[in-house]
Amino acid sequence: MRRWNGWGSESVDYPLPPSAADYLEGMVGSGSTIADADLDQVLKSVPASKLPAHPLIRVDPIERLLHARGQSLPDWIALRSGRIGAFPDAVAYPRSDEDVRALIDYARQAGASLIPYGGGTSVVGHINPSSEPPPSLTVDMQHMSQLLDLDERSLLATFGAGVVGPDLEAQLMPHGCTLGHYPQSFELSTLGGWIATRSSGQQSLHYGRIEDHFAGG
Structure with a gap:
């Protein structure tokens, strides 16, 4: 499963070698580890969606959390601390050109902005939804991959x-x-x-x- 608050999969870990930890301590000094935000608590902070129901969209909190941030350092700090800022109002997973057209029509009628979403690896913030109006719909393209x-x-x-x-x-x-x-x-x-x-x-x-x-x- 994709890691919700960092890079890659939860099944893959990247432990820091002791020699690297010693080097960093020598360069910047010792530090203390800040506890990660609890996933359940973060999910409780996801507000209600402002978009009307549609067969192609999902509004469950975990989907909206997984599409709220990219992979820049500010994104990681926001995710690890639980201070996300803003969430998309819904997430869609189109499987065909017809689905994409339907989502564009839906967004136009609902007055929503569309955020195309690929691998979520952006480091410049362009997949992050805004906390300002209009509501946002993130369109995850993972099923259109052939x-x-x-x-x-x-x-x-x-x-x-x-x-x-x-x-x-x-x-x-x-x-x-x-x-x-x-x-x-x-x-x-x-x-x-x-x-x-x-x-x-x-x-x-x-x-x-x-x-x-x-x-x-």
């Missing part, structure tokens, strides 16, 4: 925007292809997010930035 078409002559591939890096490469591999795009967030970030943020990665000097791969970019 290779839809591949022209093996032109090497033009069409993917769903929610495909994460490892799954994208796994779907290209049987065709002898690679995108060659490896940002630091490769494991969790999505193709849609790469394009929206004009991403670059460790091999971009060779393969180019994401706009060099995006048809129409």
Whole structure:
């Protein structure tokens, strides 16, 4: 399961080696550990949604908490302390273009702002909802993640925007292809997010930035 107040999965831990702890203590001094906020208490702080019901949206507190923040240092401090600030009023998981169109129509009628959400790895705050009006609807693209078409002559591939890096490469591999795009967030970030943020990665000097791969970019 995804870690609600930090990076990655709850099943994976990253313990600090004793030598690193000694080095940090020597550089900045000893410190005390601040207790993490309790998940149950944070969930109780999620306010009621301001959006009307719709078959495609979810308003349960855990979904709204998981989509409230990105992965910057201020985001981590907010999550670890339990001082989240603002939550999306609802979260949707479209599975088709028709679902996306329906959500856009719903948001227009409800007067809501839409927040496209890929892997949640943003460090610049653009997936964080505002505490000011209008209400916000976060659209999580994780179910739209398949290779839809591949022209093996032109090497033009069409993917769903929610495909994460490892799954994208796994779907290209049987065709002898690679995108060659490896940002630091490769494991969790999505193709849609790469394009929206004009991403670059460790091999971009060779393969180019994401706009060099995006048809129409």
